[in-house]
Amino acid sequence: MFARVPVLPVVVPLAAVVLALLLWRLRDRRLLSAARGAVAVALSVYAAGVVANTVFPLFLDKPASGAAWDEQVNLTPLVGYEVADAVMNVGVFVPLGILIALASPASRWTRVLAAGAAVSLGIELTQYVTARTLGGGHIADLNDLAFNVVGTALGVGALLVVEQVPLLRDLLDQFRWTSGTARPTESVESSRR
Numbered sequence: 001m002f003a004r005v006p007v008l009p010v011v012v013p014l015a016a017v018v019l020a021l022l023l024w025r026l027r028d029r030r031l032l033s034a035a036r037g038a039v040a041v042a043l044s045v046y047a048a049g050v051v052a053n054t055v056f057p058l059f060l061d062k063p064a065s066g067a068a069w070d071e072q073v074n075l076t077p078l079v080g081y082e083v084a085d086a087v088m089n090v091g092v093f094v095p096l097g098i099l100i101a102l103a104s105p106a107s108r109w110t111r112v113l114a115a116g117a118a119v120s121l122g123i124e125l126t127q128y129v130t131a132r133t134l135g136g137g138h139i140a141d142l143n144d145l146a147f148n149v150v151g152t153a154l155g156v157g158a159l160l161v162v163e164q165v166p167l168l169r170d171l172l173d174q175f176r177w178t179s180g181t182a183r184p185t186e187s188v189e190s191s192r193r
Contacts, residue, residue, distance in 0.1 A: 002135065005058040015048035022103075026177065035174040039102050046095060053092075054123045059135040072131035074141040081143040089147035090154065093120070097155020103177045109156050116152025120145045 022040035026032040074080075093116055100112045124145050130136030163169045 003060040005056070005060060005134075007052050007056045010056075011048040011052045014051060015044045018047050019044035029177075031177055033174070036177055039099060039175050039177065042095070043099050043103060046099060050092070050119075050123065054138065055126055055130060055136065057137045058130055072139050073128055074139055074143065077142060077146070081141075086143070086147045089144050090151035093148040093151025094155040094158065097152040097157075098159050099155075100152070101156050101159050102172070102175050109160070112156050113149060113152055116155075117145070117149050120148035120152075123148075 019040055022043060023032065023037060026036050026040060096116055096119065097112060100115050101109070104112065104115070124140040124142075127136060127138040128140035131138060131140070159172070163172060
C-alpha cells in the first residue's frame with residue numbers, strides 16, 4: 001500500500017480560504033448580507049467537496065506513471081462511458097450553474113456556462129497531472145467535461161425557470177451578488193435583439 005495524502009487537512013483549509021475571500025469580496029462591494037453570505041458558504045463547501053471527490057486520492061510514495069500519456073486521458077466521446085457517470089457529472093454541476101449565476105453580478109447565461117466549462121476543464125487537467133505525477137486515482141475524461149457543462153446549463157435553466165415566478169424572483173434577488181436585479185434571463189433576452 002502507498003501512503004495517501006489525507007483529504008480533510010487539505011479541503012477544510014481550502015474551504016475556509018475560499019469562504020474568507022468570498023466574504024471579503026462581498027464586504028468590499030458593500031453587498032454582505034445573510035443571504036449572500038449563505039451563497040458564499042455554499043460555494044466554499046461546494047469547492048471543497050468537488051476537490052475532495054475529483055482530485056483525491058493522491059499518494060505520497062507511489063511512483064510516477066511510466067505509462068503512455070494517453071492512458072490517463074479519455075478523448076473519445078461516449079465510447080465506454082456509463083450512464084451512471086453521466087448522471088453523476090450532470091448532478092454535481094447543477095448547483096454550480098445556480099451558484100455562479102447568483103454570485104456573478106449581471107452574468108449572462110453564456111458566461112455562466114463558460115465558467116462551468118473552465119471549472120470542469122481545470123478538474124480534468126488536475127486529474128491528468130495528478131495521475132501522471134502523484135499516482136492520482138482518476139482519469140481525465142472528455143465525457144466528464146461535456147456532462148459537467150450540461151449540468152451547469154441545467155442549473156442555470158432551473159434558476160431561469162424559478163425566476164418566472166415573481167415571489168420566487170424577489171426571494172432570489174436577496175441571494176444575488178448585485179446591487180440591482182440583473183438576472184441571466186435579462187441577458188438571454190438582450191442577446192436575442
